[in-house]
Amino acid sequence: MKRIFMFALLMMACVGTTGGELVSFTATASGPSDVTGHKLDFVSGRGFHVVLTSATLHVGAIYLNQSQPVSGAQATNCILPGTYVAEETTGRDIDLLDSTAQVFPDYGDGTRTHARVAEIWLKGPGSINDPNDSTPILQLAGTVDVNGQTRAFIGTLTIGQNRLATVSDPSQPSAHPICKERIVSPILVDLTPTQNGTLALSIDPRPLLSNVDFSQLHQFSSDPPVWGFVDDSSDQPSVSLFEALRSSGDVYRLRWSP
Amino acid sequence: MLGHASILIAVALIAPAAFAQDPADPNAPTLVAPVVLEHVDAEYPPSLVSAGKHGDVVLAVTVDTEGHIAKVEVLTSGGDEMNAAAIAAVRQWTFKPGLKRGVAASMRIPVPFHFSPPSKPVEVPQSQTQLQAGSTGAGSGGSSVTTPIAPIAAPTTTGDSPQAVSVHGSIDAPPRGSSDHKIELKELSHVPHPEGAAGMLKLAPGILLTNEGGEGHAEQVFLRGFDAREGQDIEFTVGNIPFNEAGNLHGNGYADAHFIIPELVRSLRVMEGPFDPRQGNFAVAGSADFELGLDKRGMTVKYVGGSFNTQRLVLLWGPKEEGEHTFAGADLGTTDGFGMNRDARHATAMGQYEGKLGERGLWRITATAYTTQYHSAGVIRQDDYLQGRVGFGDTYDSRQGGNTSRFGLSGEIQTRNGDTTFVQRAWVSLKQMRLLENFTGYLLDVQSPIQSPHDQRGDLLDMQTSGVTVGAKGAARWHTTAFKQRQDVELGYFARGDVTGGTQDRIETATNFPFKRETDVNAFLGDVGLYGDLSLRATKWLGVRGGVRADLFTYNVHDNCAVHDVSHPSKSAPPGDASCLSQQDFGRFREPDQRATTASAALMPRGTLLVGPFSHVTLSASYGRGVRSIDPVYVTQDVGTPFASVNAYDAGASYANAFSDTFALSARSTFFATHVDRDLIFSETAGRNVLGNGTTRTGWSGSVRATGAFLDEAANITLVKSTFDDTHLLVPYVPDVVLRSDTALYGKMPFKLAGDEVKGTLALGVTYVGKRALPYGQRSDAIFTVDASGMLEWRAFEIGVVATNLFNQKYRSGEYNYPSDFHSQESPTLAPMRQFTAGAPLGVFGTFAIHFGGT
Known part of the structure; x- marks a missing residue:
């Protein structure tokens, strides 16, 4: 009886939980599932026939957040400590013309907490606030039919000084920090990380080019004739591509596999 | 007449x-x-x-x-x-x-x-x-x-004549049931206590000590399921003089026992609960009193040296003609510490004189001085440790550490007049403390629109606080006889004023300059309490002890940095990177400071029913309400209740028997329950405990002490479950199983040196702490450590060896789950992760002491 009593006491003391769970998981990324032969042949939103033969995106990090952003709530800070559910902090280049899962180098970490929003950080290995980060974020190559002519195009986008917004209000010199240009958010998700699960990021490059007016591409060379995207916001194709890259609409999809 | x-x-x-x-x-x-x-x-x-x-x-x-x-x-x-x-x-x-x-x-x-x-x-x-x-x-x-x-x-007795x-x-307060532990150290003083005087608290059930702040930082105390941090939930006194620091920015009630020279501690009284009306502010989990004294009269010189380049010199004086409450001592020590960035140095001096006052009174004056400077390693992320990016005993930020100084003077007078005893105590203390801690790395310095563009500059906290305390307390105890039993009535008061101030800045890693002031507060805190205490016995075996205490807490807080942000700053004179702003929306001026005053009273009934002893067993049941005043930074103008309160209940049995002249045994068993309306929960961003929700604890503790001609053994175990009232989830960080054993074997050695006997002592301290609940449903590692010492005493000489963490267990003293970013990975680490503070490895120290000029 005495032993039972002591056992009961011990059990009383040693059971229970603080709630939640810390988890480790695998993160992967891939291009769209309908990629065939390492190329993507499609008609853009503006009616251009495009054949992508190379598309690489550098994803610096992925974060899952438990907070649904309220309009205006994220007008100030890029990072909101205390709201993050899970993270994959080791970046890699993703071949967007490969539909197989490309595994991030390190495991991700997080908690078993419901996530409502994802953030994709488009950055190199340095700080998210480093204005001089020259890491190529997006690299494209392919052909497009313009006015009955097939043009080869290329494009390399970086996010650095070339994307810094000018300060319009001197009382708020950091209202538009470079980190805001690098974080794609909010990407709506509805998932709960679990131990040893997989966070699968799917990236479709087609929406990136959906609104690009390929007729306005800058001609880089005439022999051979090559057109391309300039790495700033000086023309419509580049602005459109960069805006689409940071759009949380149709480009990025995240799902959780236990 | x-x-x-x-x-x-x-x-x-x-x-x-x-x-x-x-x-x-x-x-x-x-x-x-x-x-x-x-x-x-x-x-x-x-x-x-x-x-x-x-x-x-x-x-x-x-x-x-x-x-x-x-x-x-x-x-x-x-x-x-x-x-x-x-x-x-x-x-x-x-x-x-x-x-x-x-x-x-x-x-x-x-x-x-x-x-x-x-x-x-x-x-x-x-x-x-x-x-x-x-x-x-x-x-x-x-x-x-x-x-x-x-x-x-x-x-001075002569012949058989009475003298x-x-x-x-001095008068001891009557004991309050099975949760009231009066602990005479005696031979158990040889058990190593690496934590200093605070380590002796482990002789009481349910106490775990950790320290994430370094050698000069107060020990973090866990007691019966409470995370009392550095004393915020325990009323600490030395010789009945309080040393919790009201208004300390690191935690209201911060209590650092390092100023007490361990060799001068004779006994402890640890009351695990607020059951005595004498207990005042901070007695939520309970109270602990260190009684000072020096048994060995004459002079003692003691040297300790060993691992980690640790050296310590202790000088003790006890005039032969005076009692052991008259003494002086000094303690000087340095260490490099284990691992990285754990060096420390300290100096302590304590003196006390006790004299007679009239025919039956006494007076006592005590002076203490303590100063220290140290570094600390802080936390290590588990993922970094497991992947080899940092070592177990490394540090991310070598600027962590601090310094502390404390000077105190206290006096006490006790007189007796007929059937009444009067006690008056007064004290004054001056303290200063600086603490640099970095729990989160580079996480909290988020870019604000009104600031100039910057990256994370570092989260190193630079906290500085200082204060002066003046206090007095007194009591009159009157007794009479009724029902052929002695009955006592005591009325007492407590008065304390604290003038405190402090700042908390964040320090930039690149430049070591402060870049953000988070707190700048001056405060005057008052606490005046009255109590009445009865000790009544209806029969020899039935008694009631208890009464009521009432305290009035007053706060006058001047926040010099009341405004940190403005939504619509002036375009012509934007605040930029300044921390303590002097403008409202659209550039309207305001002073950056704000004052808040408030007051509130707490009524605290307390009582204990004692039945027995029957066959050496006394049963007891206690109830008590205690309070902890809140940090000045939480005070709002005219909003009352600047305290959190606890209701505590326990029921237990105590056994004490002396089987022979040389063997005695005592044991206690106590069931307890406590409820706190606003508990303190660790916040890594604040670097300390902050107010949380209500919590409830239920548990059991048992202790036993056996003393014989060659053995002194004390052991205790505590089982407790601590849960939040709203979610019923476990309170993180507090241990739910704590076992402790202190053993001393002593006696004459079977040989003599130069014709004189040699006494030997072996002492062992064993601690087991079960896996603690951590946030996110995790459990920490269990802790099992063994400390041991051996000593030989011959004539006036003592020589010994002390081993701490004898089996060289690689244990984690503290474990936490929270987000941190120490720039150890490619991108910021923003999701929660396990962090820990390393426990000390095996340390071996030699001791040598000489006594002279005494008995």
């Missing part, structure tokens, strides 16, 4: 100092005689006045384990009238119980009276002395006392 006869009382009226034995002396008696706490003069019998008769009466008084008189017998008769007068008087006396190997035991002692007629008063000598107490016969419920009480001063003595000695 015949009422007040001049009575010559010859009795063992012993100050607590006087019953001390030299624990290092193998020939020392194993018994400690009862000490008279309060006595009442006998009335000279009116019927004998005309005859002018002198007479002597010697009574045999049996003092039970509670300090009450169980039996009175007449050994030497002075006639019926004198016998009756002596018996009537002695029945009103109270005693501190006698001890057998540190355990309360029933004892029988002779108490002689000498009666002189009023017209010929007898002068009462001022010297403190003792009775030749070699009595015989079995005491009630205990065994016979055959060993004379060893006087501390040379006795007149004065009553001197």
Whole structure:
């Protein structure tokens, strides 16, 4: 009886939980599932026939957040400590013309907490606030039919000084920090990380080019004739591509596999 | 008038100092005689006045384990009238119980009276002395006392004549059931306590100590499921003088016991719960009092040196002619610490003098000084450690550490007048503390639109706080006899004022310049309390102790940095990177400061029901309400209740028995439950505990102590479940299973050196802490450590070796789950992750001591 009593006491003391769970998981990324032969042949939103033969995106990090952003709530800070559910902090280049899962180098970490929003950080290995980060974020190559002519195009986008917004209000010199240009958010998700699960990021490059007016591409060379995207916001194709890259609409999809 | 006869009382009226034995002396008696706490003069019998008769009466008084008189017998008769007068008087006396190997035991002692007629008063000598107490016969419920009480001063007794003595000695509060632990260190003082004086707290059940802040940082105390941090939930006193720091920015009630030289601690009283009306602010989990004293008279020089380039020099003085409450000591130490960035150095000085005041009073003055400077390693992320990016004992930020200085002066007066005892205590202390800690790395310095563009500059906290405390407390204790039992009433007050101030900045890693001021507060805090305490006995076996206490807390807080942000800053004069802003929206001016005053009273009923002893077992049940005043930074203008309160309940049984002259055993079993309306929960961003929701704890603790001719063993276990009231989830970080064992084996060695005996002592301290609940449903690793020491004592010399963490366990002293970013990975680490502070590896230290000029 005495032993039972002591056992009961011990059990009383040693059971229970603080709630939640810390988890480790695998993160992967891939291009769209309908990629065939390492190329993507499609008609853009503006009616251009495009054949992508190379598309690489550098994803610096992925974060899952438990907070649904309220309009205006994220007008100030890029990072909101205390709201993050899970993270994959080791970046890699993703071949967007490969539909197989490309595994991030390190495991991700997080908690078993419901996530409502994802953030994709488009950055190199340095700080998210480093204005001089020259890491190529997006690299494209392919052909497009313009006015009955097939043009080869290329494009390399970086996010650095070339994307810094000018300060319009001197009382708020950091209202538009470079980190805001690098974080794609909010990407709506509805998932709960679990131990040893997989966070699968799917990236479709087609929406990136959906609104690009390929007729306005800058001609880089005439022999051979090559057109391309300039790495700033000086023309419509580049602005459109960069805006689409940071759009949380149709480009990025995240799902959780236990 | 015949009422007040001049009575010559010859009795063992012993100050607590006087019953001390030299624990290092193998020939020392194993018994400690009862000490008279309060006595009442006998009335000279009116019927004998005309005859002018002198007479002597010697009574045999049996003092039970509670300090009450169980039996009175007449050994030497002075006639019926004198016998009756002596018996009537002695029945009103109270005693501190006698001890057998540190355990309360029933004892029988002779108490002689000498009666002189009023017209010929007898002068009462001022010297403190003792009775030749070699009595015989079995005491009630205990065994016979055959060993004379060893006087501390040379006795002045001559022949068999009773000697007149004065009553001197401090009053101990009556014990409050099974959660009230009076712990005599004795041989267990040899058990290594790497934490210093605070480590001795582990002799009480349920206590775990950790320290993430470094050698000079107060120990974090966990008690019965409470995370009391650095004392915020425990009322700490030394010699009944409080040393919790009200208004300390690192935590209101921060209590650093490092200023106490461990060698000067004689005993502890740890009350695990707020059950005594004397307990005041911060007594939420309970209270702990360090009683100071020095047994070895003369001078002692002690050197400790060993692992991690640790060196410590201790000097102790105890004038041979004075009691052990008169002493002085100094302690100087340095260490490189284990691992990275754990070096420390400290110096401490303490002095106390206790003198006699009048015939039966005493006065005491105590001075303390302490200063330290140290570095600390802080936390390590588990993922970085497992992937080899950092070592177990490394640091991310070598700027962590701090310094602390504390100077204190206190005085105490106790006098007795007839049936009333008066106590007055006053103190003043001056302290300063700087603490640099970095729990989160580069996480919190988020870009604000009004600031100039910046990256994360670092989260290193630079906290500085200072304060002056002036306080006084006093009490009058009156007693009478009713139902043939002694009844006591005590009324007391407590008054304390704290002038405090502090700042908290964040320091930029690249430049070491402060870039953000988070807090800049000055405050005046007042706490005045009154209490009444009854100790009533209806019969010999049924008693009630308790009363009520009321405290008024007042706050006058001046926040010098009240404005940190503005939504619509001035375009012409934007605040930029300034921290403490002086503008409102659209550039309207305002001063950056704000004052808040508030006050609130707390009423705290407390009581204990005692039943027994029956066959050495006393049952008890207690209830008490306690409070903890909140940090000044939380005060809002005119919003009351600047405190959190606890309701505590316990029921238990205590057993104490002396089986022989050399073997005694005591044990306790207590079930307890506590509820706190606003608990303190660790916040890594604040670097300290912050107010959380209500919590409830239920559990059980048991303890046992056995003392014999060659053994002193104390062991305890505590099981507790701590949950939040709203979610019923576990409170993180607090241990739910704590086991502790302290063992000392001692005795004469089977050989002699130069014809003199050699005494040897082996001591062992074992700690087991179960897996603690951590946030996100995790459990920490269990902790199992063994500390050991061995010592040889020959003539005036002591030589020993101490090993801490004997089995070199690689354990984590503290573990946490929260987000941090120490730039150890490619991108910021923003999701929660396990962090830990490393426990110390095996340390081996040699000790050498010389005693001279004393006994």
